[in-house]
Amino acid sequence: MNTYMNYLRHLFLPVLVLLLFSCKSDKMENEPSLTQKTVIEGTIKNGKFSEYGTTIHLSYPNYIAGDYVEETAVIDSLTGQFTFELNTTVPQQVYVYHNQGFELFITPGETVTVNFDNSFNEEEVFKENIDFKGANAADNRMLLNYKSLFPEDYTRNETIIRSGKPEAYKNYLDSLYIVKDTKIDAFIKENNPSPFFKNWLETEKKFAKNAKLLAYIPLHNMFTRQFVKVDDNFFKEAMTPVSFTEKDLVNNTLSSDYIRYYGYQINTDIQNALSPEELKRPEKRDSVYFKKIDAVASKNKLLAQLVANQYVQGMLSNNSVTYYEKHRGKFDTLFSESIFEKSLARKYGSVKDLLDNPVLPEGSELLSFKSENSEDFIQEIIANANGKVVFIDNWATWCGPCKQEFKEATPALKEKFEDDVEFVYLCHQSDEKLWKPSIAQYKVKGKHYFLNKEESKPIFKQINLQGFPTYTIINKKGEIVNSGFEYRPSESITTEILTKLVAE
Incomplete structure (x- = not known):
């Protein structure tokens, strides 16, 4: 996936809540109040669940709340069946993703059925073989056809x-x-x-x-x-x-x-x-x-x-x-x-x-460095790891992509390597009052350090930190082997690197 698509996937998910209002003026008169249950169900054939997992994702931005709604559903590994149940008030477009993704129109109170086959690796062939039934079937097929006719270069x-x-x-x-x-x-x-x-x-x-x-x-x-x-x-x-x-x-x-x-x-x-x-x-x-x-x-x-x-x-x-x-x-x-x-x-x-009552999750530690010289902080992290592989998450409280990883992928990565990898979180260039609430909000387990601007400066140079998030991987010998945005918890390359280093 190229850089542009990575950027879009983490910052601008390709979906937005849709409205079906009559347009008499530029004023939105009333907040939608009638919530209805909307069902998205389907079956995945040839799901490759050992490779892509048994979780399917659905997301869409909520323009009123100014954030993204993200849902997951468990896929039955024997039948390939999955079901989402959403409480919706207006017609909207959602993005569904397993190992490939596509967009759907949904309508409050209706059921959308979508069946697809993961054996088709080519995106065009994959989308041609998606079967839509139920509400919005004709519009959903036309949306898919339109996207195929007008691909983004x-x-x-x-x-x-x-x-x-x-x-x-x-x-x-x-x-x-x-x-x-x-x-x-x-x-x-x-x-x-x-x-x-x-x-x-x-x-x-x-x-x-x-x-x-x-x-x-x-x-x-x-x-x-x-x-x-x-x-x-x-x-x-x-x-x-x-x-x-x-x-x-x-x-x-x-x-x-x-x-x-x-x-x-x-x-x-x-x-x-x-x-x-x-x-x-x-x-x-x-x-x-x-x-x-x-x-x-x-x-x-x-x-x-x-x-x-x-x-x-x-x-x-x-x-x-x-x-x-x-x-x-x-x-x-x-x-x-x-x-x-x-x-x-x-x-x-x-x-x-x-903010008034942040409750930290079990397994989360707020720590301070013993070293007085911040140039020694990385070495102190390595020493405290006692020969383990180290994964450092450099983040900021205002960084959207950082927190997106906290929500979506960090828990799974930590669970997979909990006994073999030291997970350390360095918070940079942030308001300290917001540090603990952010950890509590996303239930981030691991060792946490807050750094002021002066303390961060040497680390920026040591790990080539040019923006947030940046992920730094250190092997058992205490050598920095990877550092960059591309080593996110959600990326398969990160799991591959950690698996290799743990086995050394």
Whole structure:
């Protein structure tokens, strides 16, 4: 899997809650209140369970709560059968994954049946042989066909972004979407999609190019570890949407990406507009941020709400309540009588409870280094391991991908190697008040150390730490053999390396 796809898998899962509202205005009048049980069931043939396990995953972003819903179901290893039961309020698109993945539309109160065969290794052949039954069967088949007809060229996209030539990338997108939009029109004419799916396609035409354009700077930074400057007008079109309505939220990845990158660009503009001295003053930065949000709201209140909600929900997800408390009056005004109002209040309450009473899991140790010189910390970790292989997780309390691994893969990796590998967690560049609550929230077992900025500096050099998360693997001889983002608990290469080192 290439770098771009790894990035998307961990930061931008390809699904978004979908709405099926009539669009009379940009205001979302009421929070959905009627929860219904939705069932997704099916059978996996030739499941290769010894290789891929007997757990199937389902996920989708919750745009109201500003986070992702993740569910797992156990597959019957004899029959290949699985069942998800979800409490849903609106039609939505979910992403289902075993050893390969695909997207589904689901409707509250309905049952979706999907049967597939894991013996097909080629993605195109695999998807051709998926059998849909029950609710949304026709739309689900058409969605799959559309994705096959319009595959993303991730390699070319990454290559052009890496070149560091903004105008070349803009020209590439212009030419790409002139052709693609024409093909979408032909697809609609030839297939006569349902009104729901037709709207999904129309939203693709409206926002796909601009979402990709807004992603240019963060993806270039991620690919190259370098910052790139663009002309002041580079994002003018993308930051001035023709319209953004509730109906546009029917498109999965697109709406999620557009909102996220729109917010990213607002913050980038603030960084560029303020002097270093002004950036050190939170009140100045916050004042400029709310002026920008107010300017967006004057033209499109829904877009302003979605962007601001994602921003503050992200802070609350990082167990930080200070920003919300400081600006609660502004948020109360922006979200008054909207579906976001109650969600924020609930999220704030749950985070406050966690901060006031963090309960660490059994098997979790909060430790301090005995060495006074932080250059010796790694050696102290090695000495304390008593000849074991060491797996160091370098993380931060504000790092989304770090915590995604805590939720999804860290427990399984630790259980597999618990007797043979020393698991150590180094928390860097974070607010110490949020360190213990984060460990409690994700029930992270192992040895934990909190490092201030000065203590982290030597370790950055020793293990070539350039970002978070970074995973460092040390063999029984105390030698660093691997260190980087790619050695995540969720990656098979990590299990392979640890297995080999344990056996030495």
